[in-house]
Amino acid sequence: MDQIETPREPSAMSRRTAIAYAIGLPLSLLVLIFLPAGSIAWGPGWIFVAALTVAFGASALVLARVNPIIYRARSRFQAGTKAWDKALLAVILPAMTAILPVAALDAGRFHWLPVPLWVVLGGYVGLLAAIAVTAWAQAVNPYFEPGVRIQSERHQRVIDSGPYRFVRHPGYIAAIALFFSMALALGSALALLPAALASATLVLRTSWEDRLLRAELVGYDDYARRVSRRLIPGLW
Numbered sequence: 330m331d332q333i334e335t336p337r338e339p340s341a342m343s344r345r346t347a348i349a350y351a352i353g354l355p356l357s358l359l360v361l362i363f364l365p366a367g368s369i370a371w372g373p374g375w376i377f378v379a380a381l382t383v384a385f386g387a388s389a390l391v392l393a394r395v396n397p398i399i400y401r402a403r404s405r406f407q408a409g410t411k412a413w414d415k416a417l418l419a420v421i422l423p424a425m426t427a428i429l430p431v432a433a434l435d436a437g438r439f440h441w442l443p444v445p446l447w448v449v450l451g452g453y454v455g456l457l458a459a460i461a462v463t464a465w466a467q468a469v470n471p472y473f474e475p476g477v478r479i480q481s482e483r484h485q486r487v488i489d490s491g492p493y494r495f496v497r498h499p500g501y502i503a504a505i506a507l508f509f510s511m512a513l514a515l516g517s518a519l520a521l522l523p524a525a526l527a528s529a530t531l532v533l534r535t536s537w538e539d540r541l542l543r544a545e546l547v548g549y550d551d552y553a554r555r556v557s558r559r560l561i562p563g564l565w
Contacts, residue, residue: 336482336483336484337482337483338398338401338483339398339401339402339405339407339483340401341400341401341404342400342401342404342405346404358378358381358429359378361426361429361430361433362374362378362429362430362432362437362515363433363437364430364433365430365431365434365437365438366433366434366436366437366438367437367438368437371433371437373436373437373449373515373516374437374515377511377514377515380453380457381456384456384461385460388460388461388463388464391464391468392464392467392468395468396468396469396470396471398471399467399468399470399471399473402471402472402473402474403467403474403475405475406474406475406476407474407476407478407480409478409479409480410478411476411477411478411541413537414476414477414478414534414537415476417533417534417537418475418476420526420530421527421530421531421534424523424524424526424527424530425508425523425524425527427520427523428508428511428512428520428523428524428527429511429515429520431512431517431520431522431523432511432512432515432519433517435516435517435518435519435520436516436517437515441519442517442518442519443516443517443518444513444516444517444518448513448516449513449514452509452510452511452512452513452514452515452516453510453514454510455506455507455509455510455513455514456507456510456511456514458503458506459503459504459506459507459510460503460507462502462506463500463503463504463507465491465492465499466491466492466493466499466500466503467500468491469488469490469491469492469493470488470493470500471483472485472488473500477534477537477538477541479541479542479545479546485546486548487546487547487548489552489555489556494556495558495562496561496562497535497539497552497553497556497558497559497560498535498538498539498559498560501531501534501560502560502561504531505528505531505532505560508523508524508527509521509524511524532560535559535560536559539553
């Protein structure tokens, strides 16, 4: 009788790497916002930073309790990540990052394309909703990695609970909502341009990832027939 191999979970990041993340990410956020804005005293920037800190902090506390392995899965790109995915991420990640300095230049310094207060408030609603949906998807999906691959060493299986009951890629629709909401929450219409570029590339990624999963992940084709919508419940 063949012995079933024990799943190999990703290794934890080193203490040094964890410290670098804990210090580097907040500093990068401050630089990306306040350097283009031209002033550390830009109030909307601090409101945005506070909202992100509280929302992601709450998300982290929940995930640490219900699905702590997600931090290992999300900590790095694993071996086997598809080359085409790395190429797409080379567009998505810079475009996503550009949202912040473009918004800060626009709304914080030059006021090229300001948006009304009600749009800013809508941006914050979208921002918080996007973070909540992302946390929900990560809470039920231990295979939620930053790169696209088949996680055979972890005995990857189809996840069809939580938000995956409604769409096949809830994390991606949440990311798209986050991109546009960041621009609007910072009060910039100009920052919708990099948000649109990141979103369009992410939509392409869902198509290619779906094709891979249908071909190589056992049970995914049946799941895709049951849950026919990729990104928007009842529509698409």
